[in-house]
Structures are given as structure tokens and as C-alpha cells.
Amino acid sequence: MDIKVQPWPMGGAGDLAQALEKTFTEEWGGPKSALALAYLRETVIPELVFCLRINWHFFDNATFRNILTAKLNTQFAYPPAFAEGLSGDLLKCAKEVLGLSPVANNHPWQPWEMILRMFTIGYRLPEIVQKTGYPEAYLDIFKKNYLQLQEVIQALGQTNEEQVLAHRDLAGTEIQMLRFMIDFRNRFQVFENYLERLQAEQIIMELGLELEPDSLIRIFEGLFEVERQVNPSRFVDILKGAKSAWLTGESFFTKTRGYAILANWPKKQITTLLERLQEANIIISDASHDQVLGLSEQAARLIVPLVVPGLADEVQNTLRSKARDKISRSTAVLQGKNPEVTVHVIRELVRRGDTSVVMCFKALQRRVTKKVFLQIVWACGQLGGKDAISLLSKAILDRDSLVRVRSCQAMGQMAEQSFYFALINALEDPVALVRENAAIALSKLKMPSALKHLEQLIENMEEELQVQRAARETRAILLQEKEQRESE
Structure with a gap:
């Protein structure tokens, strides 16, 4: 599989701005006053240039045309009938200047896919506006339709499509949009770890990469195995299958099918991908330690479902063993790991309700980052026990006020007199x-x-x-x- 950056439209922003202004002024009569012309040049056209360039691959997409019409209507107050005709001419003008995208996507669901993906992974409406150029009024209606659909499905207690579509509370929503939303919602039942896949898709879209989400997640999982041990050039060699002195026994690279895929990628393209991920701070490097690589919180969250259960099992199995050094061995599983992953391991251990892990937490308290320690304090409140009492009694005296706050909360949770x-x-x-x-x-x-x-x-x-x-x-x-x- 090739790793490459999607090409940018051949025409520049200045060329497109001039062509759009000509469409407004010559083909559509244009603004008559100097004030209106200034508004067109300073507000309307820059907004349209951004929206059109970022949605280059949607120029022949019917849904995007509707969104552009809504933008002209709700954001710039053009009458609906006027906006509909104008949007068609603006798209025609943009195609003449920018050409056709080699990755054009005409499926009517695709613009909605972008919106709902960002909404699902936690983006707020203003952030989606900034990333798509779509009007906030359209996004707000779209969001309300999706939330209404979820309420209807919950009320019906099932997802029979025909019954859902016929529900009176959804009468004002476009049928095709509802079908897409039902399909999107059902994917969480069909695909494992679908939320993490959506987050990977968003990274790929924002960086303009042609890469499968699963492949990106595999790279993150592989880097987790050697985090803070390798610099960029060494990690690229590992992805290509080069032998390294420290790479012995089974690892992510030798026990998953991802190894064969990664090994077949051209080295230059892997290097380019790694550089793009570093530029976006998705993979981070430590300049003070030979540029060794690590995962950002965003990247680490994507591999949580893949690595956390195994790490939690390892901690529990070690603590249940008869080894004399079981505490030090169990803490070693967590110490030095990516803080975001460690936080989720702690949450998983709490979910399992094994109070013996508090011994491990107690041994870790002065050897982890603040983020992890705050999670340990929370975990003590959830699990309780004499070790939790000991830890919280010291934590409430910590110099960090946030640690003291969390300690009070955990003490209240335990309700220990x-x-x-x-x-x-x-x-x-x-x-x-x-x-x-x-x-x-x-x-x-x-x-x-x-x-x-x-x-x-x-x-x-x-x-x-x-x-x-x-x-x-x-x-x-x-x-x-x-x-x-x-x-x-």
C-alpha cells in the first residue's frame, strides 16, 4: 500500500477568488454598492474559497452542493432559490480553476460521514465549521436530527429501519439522511473498536494521507512497544523489518499480520508519513534524548482497546502469583508506559473490582506522572481498603492542590470515618x-x-x-x- 499525501488543487486561492468575484459581479449582477462589494470581497469570497478548496473532492457531490446552497442562504442571506442556482455556478467556476480532484467522491453520504465522524469523536460545532467550511446552521440541524433519531430508536427499543423511518418525530428529516444515520449508528455493533477507527480516519483526513485506518493504528501499536527507545530512522528500519539488537523474541512486529504489510511499504514513504505525524504532534519526539519517539495522547487513545486488556491481565496475574517480587514486577508493567495508556489500565483494573491492585498503586505513587497519580487517587476512592486509606491520607497533604482536591473526593467516595x-x-x-x-x-x-x-x-x-x-x-x-x- 502506498503512503502519500493527497495532491492540492492546481489553482491558487487568489485565482479562485478572482474567478468567484467575476461570477458574482458579471454573471449574477453582483453587488451594486461599494459597501456590498467590500463585504463580498472581504467576507463572502474568502469563506467560499476556503470551503471550496477544502472540499475539492466533492465538487460533483450532490450533498455538498446542497450544503453550499445552505451556506449561501443561512450564512450570507441569499434567498433559497437564488442560492441554489448560484451554488451550481460557483461549483462550475471552481472546477474550471482548480480542476477535478483525483480522489473525487460523489457518494451522497460522504459529506455527512465527515460531519458525523467529527461529532461522534467529540468535536464541537465551531470546530467542525473550521475544519469543513460548512455553515453552522446546517451542522446544528444535522446534529439535532441525529440526536432525535437516537431518541426514537431508544424509545422503540430496536433498529428496524422501516419503523424508524416512519416515526412521526422524524417526519421532517430527509429519508436519505436518516438511512445514512441509521447505517452509521449500526456500525458500532458490527465493527470492533469503531470509535478508534473513526479517530484514525480523522487524522488521515486532516493530514491528507492515503492510508487505511487499521494500518495507522498498527503503526501506533508498534511504536507503543518501543516507545522512548528508538529515534525516527531506527523506527523506520523496524517497520521495514530490519534486525535490531534489542528486538528479540515475540513483539508486535512478529506476532501480527501488520508486520507483513508494514514491511512491504517503501522506506521513503514511511519516512514521509512519520514526518507528517511528527509535524502534527501526533507522534512526538524528545529532542533532549536523541529524538526518541513517543505517542501523543491522541495517538495513544487509538490503541487503548488493543493494549489495555492485556496489560491489566499482566498486572493481575503478577499480583496473584507467589513471586516474592510481585509488587515490583506489577509496577514495572505500568511504570514508564505512555501515561494515557496507563490511565486506562487503571480504569480497567477498577472496573474489574480487584482491590489487591491498590498495593501496586501504592508502590507507584511517587514514580508516575501527575496525570497517572490523579487516576490512582481516584482508583483508591473506588476500590477502598487499608492501602487506599494509607495512600489517600498522604495524598491529601500533597503540595499540588489538584491532588488534594481529588483526595477529598476519593475520601468522600470511600466514606471511611x-x-x-x-x-x-x-x-x-x-x-x-x-x-x-x-x-x-x-x-x-x-x-x-x-x-x-x-x-x-x-x-x-x-x-x-x-x-x-x-x-x-x-x-x-x-x-x-x-x-x-x-x-x-
């Missing part, structure tokens, strides 16, 4: 957010003796409002608890 004095002391913390969360956590301990300390917060006229509010809410809970005890 031995945390009482630590939380009372935290009510005097110099950071308001810590005091607020300490007050909230005390409500979970149900110890009326905290009332006098809460009163001091409430009566302090210089105290932050959110802290006083938390103190009042906790006081109400503790007063109720006190009355209940006295009545028993």
Missing part, C-alpha cells in the same frame, strides 16, 4: 476548591461532630461562596443525621 481529621484540617486549606470538596466529603462520613467546623466556614464573611454553599449543604445533612441518632 478514619478520614475525619484529615478532612477537618482540609477545611483550612489555602485553596477554596480543596475546602469545598472537603466539606462535601464530610457529608458522606455522617459524623455530626463536624458541625462546629462547618459553622465557622458559614459564618466567615470572607469565605468563598461555593465553599459556604457546600458547608451549608453538608450541615443540613449532618443535622438530619444527628436528629435521627437522637431519636433512636
Whole structure:
């Protein structure tokens, strides 16, 4: 498979801008006033140039033409009938200047695919506008239609297409759009790790690469195996199958079918791909350590479903073994790994509910990044136990205020009364957010003796409002608890 950057339109932005202005002024009568002409040149045409260039491969796509019509209508206030005819001429003009894209895509679903992919992986509407050039009004309606469809499917309790399409709440939505949305939604049931695939597709689209999403994810998975051990040239050699002294035994490259695919790629194209990923900060390099490569958070998230279950199994199996060094061996599995992956391993271990892993977390607390340590603090609150009590009792004294906040939250989650004095002391913390969360956590301990300390917060006229509010809410809970005890 070739790895290459998609070609850019042959015409420049300046040529397209001049041609579009000619279409407006000569073929469509153009603006009559100097003010309107300035608006056309300074606002309308630059917006259209951006939209047309970024959607070069959609010039003959019927859906894109409708979107362009909506842009003229909702964004620039051209009447619908006028905008429809104008959009056709603008596309004709753009084709004459830019030519036809070698990767043209005329499938009517493809522009919707771009929109829904970005919406699904967490992009906000203004971000989608910036990346597509589509009008926000159109995107907003599209989003509402998709959310409405999800509500209908949930209410019906099934995804029978004909029943869904006939539902009265979807009566105003285009049938073809609904069919696409149903198909898109169903893919999550058919394809494994489809969300990660969508994220890979977005990276490929934004970098203009011709590359399969699965291949990109394999590259990230392979780099995870040797993260912070190789520089770019060495990693390219590995992808090509070159033997290295440290590459012994089974690894990602020798035990997956991805090895054969990667080994067949031309070295120059792999180097180009790697450079593009580095330029976009998707793969990062450490200049202070021979440019060794690592995964960004964005790249690491794509391989989470592939590597996290195995790492969690390894931690649990090591802790369950009879080895004397099982704690150090289990921590070694997590220590030095990509922080984003380690965070998800911790979440997976919490999901499995194995409280013995807190021993591993306790041993890691001073040897991991802040992001990982915050996740460890959260995990202690979820799993509990004496090791969690020990760790949180120290963490609430940490110099980092965010660690102290998370510690208060975890203590509240555990509702362990031995945390009482630590939380009372935290009510005097110099950071308001810590005091607020300490007050909230005390409500979970149900110890009326905290009332006098809460009163001091409430009566302090210089105290932050959110802290006083938390103190009042906790006081109400503790007063109720006190009355209940006295009545028993």
C-alpha cells in the first residue's frame, strides 16, 4: 500500500477568488454598492474559497452542493432559490480553476460521514465549521436530527429501519439522511473498536494521507512497544523489518499480520508519513534524548482497546502469583508506559473490582506522572481498603492542590470515618476548591461532630461562596443525621 499525501488543487486561492468575484459581479449582477462589494470581497469570497478548496473532492457531490446552497442562504442571506442556482455556478467556476480532484467522491453520504465522524469523536460545532467550511446552521440541524433519531430508536427499543423511518418525530428529516444515520449508528455493533477507527480516519483526513485506518493504528501499536527507545530512522528500519539488537523474541512486529504489510511499504514513504505525524504532534519526539519517539495522547487513545486488556491481565496475574517480587514486577508493567495508556489500565483494573491492585498503586505513587497519580487517587476512592486509606491520607497533604482536591473526593467516595481529621484540617486549606470538596466529603462520613467546623466556614464573611454553599449543604445533612441518632 502506498503512503502519500493527497495532491492540492492546481489553482491558487487568489485565482479562485478572482474567478468567484467575476461570477458574482458579471454573471449574477453582483453587488451594486461599494459597501456590498467590500463585504463580498472581504467576507463572502474568502469563506467560499476556503470551503471550496477544502472540499475539492466533492465538487460533483450532490450533498455538498446542497450544503453550499445552505451556506449561501443561512450564512450570507441569499434567498433559497437564488442560492441554489448560484451554488451550481460557483461549483462550475471552481472546477474550471482548480480542476477535478483525483480522489473525487460523489457518494451522497460522504459529506455527512465527515460531519458525523467529527461529532461522534467529540468535536464541537465551531470546530467542525473550521475544519469543513460548512455553515453552522446546517451542522446544528444535522446534529439535532441525529440526536432525535437516537431518541426514537431508544424509545422503540430496536433498529428496524422501516419503523424508524416512519416515526412521526422524524417526519421532517430527509429519508436519505436518516438511512445514512441509521447505517452509521449500526456500525458500532458490527465493527470492533469503531470509535478508534473513526479517530484514525480523522487524522488521515486532516493530514491528507492515503492510508487505511487499521494500518495507522498498527503503526501506533508498534511504536507503543518501543516507545522512548528508538529515534525516527531506527523506527523506520523496524517497520521495514530490519534486525535490531534489542528486538528479540515475540513483539508486535512478529506476532501480527501488520508486520507483513508494514514491511512491504517503501522506506521513503514511511519516512514521509512519520514526518507528517511528527509535524502534527501526533507522534512526538524528545529532542533532549536523541529524538526518541513517543505517542501523543491522541495517538495513544487509538490503541487503548488493543493494549489495555492485556496489560491489566499482566498486572493481575503478577499480583496473584507467589513471586516474592510481585509488587515490583506489577509496577514495572505500568511504570514508564505512555501515561494515557496507563490511565486506562487503571480504569480497567477498577472496573474489574480487584482491590489487591491498590498495593501496586501504592508502590507507584511517587514514580508516575501527575496525570497517572490523579487516576490512582481516584482508583483508591473506588476500590477502598487499608492501602487506599494509607495512600489517600498522604495524598491529601500533597503540595499540588489538584491532588488534594481529588483526595477529598476519593475520601468522600470511600466514606471511611478514619478520614475525619484529615478532612477537618482540609477545611483550612489555602485553596477554596480543596475546602469545598472537603466539606462535601464530610457529608458522606455522617459524623455530626463536624458541625462546629462547618459553622465557622458559614459564618466567615470572607469565605468563598461555593465553599459556604457546600458547608451549608453538608450541615443540613449532618443535622438530619444527628436528629435521627437522637431519636433512636
